[in-house]
Amino acid sequence: METCRTLEGLRAATAKLRAEGRRIALVPTMGALHDGHIALVAAAREHADAVITSIFVNPLQFNPNEDLSRYPRDEQGDLAKLRAAGCDIAWLPEVKVMYPPGAATVIDVAGPTAGWEGDARPGHFRGVATVCAKLFLQTGAEVAAFGEKDWQQLQVVTRMAADLDIPIRILPVPTVREADGIAMSSRNRFLTDAERAHAPRLIEAMRRAAEAIATGAPVAATLAAETETLKAQGFEPDYLALIDGPTLKPLQAIKPGPMRLIAAARLGSIRLLDNIPVG
Numbered sequence: 001m002e003t004c005r006t007l008e009g010l011r012a013a014t015a016k017l018r019a020e021g022r023r024i025a026l027v028p029t030m031g032a033l034h035d036g037h038i039a040l041v042a043a044a045r046e047h048a049d050a051v052i053t054s055i056f057v058n059p060l061q062f063n064p065n066e067d068l069s070r071y072p073r074d075e076q077g078d079l080a081k082l083r084a085a086g087c088d089i090a091w092l093p094e095v096k097v098m099y100p101p102g103a104a105t106v107i108d109v110a111g112p113t114a115g116w117e118g119d120a121r122p123g124h125f126r127g128v129a130t131v132c133a134k135l136f137l138q139t140g141a142e143v144a145a146f147g148e149k150d151w152q153q154l155q156v157v158t159r160m161a162a163d164l165d166i167p168i169r170i171l172p173v174p175t176v177r178e179a180d181g182i183a184m185s186s187r188n189r190f191l192t193d194a195e196r197a198h199a200p201r202l203i204e205a206m207r208r209a210a211e212a213i214a215t216g217a218p219v220a221a222t223l224a225a226e227t228e229t230l231k232a233q234g235f236e237p238d239y240l241a242l243i244d245g246p247t248l249k250p251l252q253a254i255k256p257g258p259m260r261l262i263a264a265a266r267l268g269s270i271r272l273l274d275n276i277p278v279g
């Protein structure tokens, strides 16, 4: 596996792959890799001949009151995992490589950024869309793998690539879960043992609600009841909602087509984020 830290190095490495006729897939990450990320690398490999994984903790997508400085970092561990997963190139730009002095362009996506994480984290999706557009253009990848765990991000990035005519296919990858059901996430390590033992109550509430709604229970009352259950269990729920999958518009009743149940809830010092299909 080659490790690139400069744009010149990355361009030389990708030019070599293209000269060999290899199709490139990209896996954008912020590092502290777990099996969810490795599933993205495996999915990417199925759709291309070479995989680039980027590790970049993107300051532009963190709000001033968020956890940028304590975001987990483990470069050596990450590189070992990527090597074992058969990744071809690790792309590790420093902040000054990604955003050189004078950088003044950002990408604002409307539509799927409205509501949910867009409300909870103002400016977050501007940072995500900007860095993803840059990663797509820097690598020239034909495919980019994104986790369904970050459902709204997946829709935002898909919209952005389509709107900017970037010739890349966004590949959604199902959420990888721990044995007790919780979605793997780099921030889970900040849960205390007691909080970690408690965390599966969120996905359990979501599964109960999804099952009830799919079999005819009223949407608003079901979601309100499970929200109260979560509060009683020590969570601070931010939202628990039924949405139309691609547009993220809230639904008051089930309808044909893809629906998701999405949730965000604070537990201890972190916000748990999850979503599951309904029906």
Ligand SMILES: Nc1ncnc2c1ncn2[C@@H]1O[C@H](COP(=O)(O)OP(=O)(O)OP(=O)(O)O)[C@@H](O)[C@H]1O
Pocket: 028, 029, 030, 031, 036, 037, 039, 040, 145, 146, 147, 148, 149, 150, 173, 174, 175, 176, 177, 183, 184, 185, 186, 187, 188
């Ligand atoms: N459990 C998971 N299953 C599948 N994909 C995942 C999972 N967790 C993260 N991803 C995907 O990995 C990519 C990089 O995500 P990121 O580096 O932020 O990891 P993370 O574990 O989501 O961290 P965070 O704690 O910041 O949420 C994103 O496309 C994200 O959706």
Ligand SMILES: CC(C)(CO)[C@@H](O)C(=O)[O-]
Pocket: 028, 029, 030, 056, 058, 061, 128, 131, 132, 150, 153
């Ligand atoms: C897609 C991403 C790598 C962009 O910084 C980040 O938002 C993430 O890790 O999900």
Ligand code: BAL
Pocket: 061, 150, 153
């Ligand atoms: N996994 C989404 C990136 C973030 O929380 O900033």
